[in-house]
Amino acid sequence: MTVNEIERALRDLRLSGIADTLNTRVMQAQSSQQPLLETLATMLQDELDRRHSRLTERRFKHSRLEERLTLADFDWRFNPKLPRQACFELHTLKFIGDGANALILGKPGTGKSHIAKAVAYQATLQGHDVRYVEADTEFARYVLGSPQEQAALTRAYIEADLLVLDDLFLARRISDTAAELLQTIVHRRYKRRGSIVVTSNRVVQDWGKYLGDATMGTTILDRLMHRSVMLEFEGKSYRLKEAAARLAIAAEA
Secondary structure (H helix, E strand, O other): OOHHHHHHHHHHOOOHHHHHHHHHHHHHHHHHOOOHHHHHHHHHHHHHHHHHHHHHHHHHHHHOOOOOOOHHHOOOOOOOOOOHHHHHHHHOOHHHHOOOEEEEEEOOOOOHHHHHHHHHHHHHHOOOOEEEEEHHHHHHHHHHOOHHHHHHHHHHHHHOOEEEEEOOOOOOOOOHHHHHHHHHHHHHHHHHOOEEEEEEOOOHHHHHHHHOOHHHHHHHHHHHHHOEEEEEEOOOOHHHHHHHHHHHHHHHO
8 A cells, every 4th residue: 555545544444643644653763763563652642642632622612611721821929818729729620529519709800710711621631521601691591492402401511520600690680490490400410429610709698689599599509518619719800900901001002
């Protein structure tokens, strides 16, 4: 077989990782007189790397994250009193293996969503099935969906290894249907030991009021907090800082 024929055969066998680097690896082996088994091992690693990359990209798209945020991107100096050590501990993803939850609560603009997204992205890199949602927007989408769409969304919320509910109760009051959905998600994931990360500007004592049912609020918090870590974010707003910087630049211009 010629090199071109070998490349076609590799693509027919869905070994595109090897096919893409075939010419390079052959020339490399010839120039360095590399042993056959070493050359073969290198080409197989190319294939494994290609498949891992594609799988990671599929997991990222499936997660519905729009940003690949990391803890290295975070400006820890701006609010030095943030629970930095607890954030890095969360980033190890040990809590997912333990079937635990994380509540990240505090003032707007202090970085809660950044930490949640960084943890979620790390989870996709480590092979976990992740579902990230902006809570109030997603609940509104659920309410407007058909029964079939609602059933599919509910399964996705429940079956993911990690569910991130970002900015829960941002609009304060949520509909009765959304409240019942939240209770179902928390209850079913609690039984499955499926981890949830929640970020919210609202103190947990007021959740019953936003749900419109104090008993439901207690039930949800009871399951969320049974196996959980709570991170409290206090300090200045990053968004206000960035807005002030933009205004200063505009004024100078």
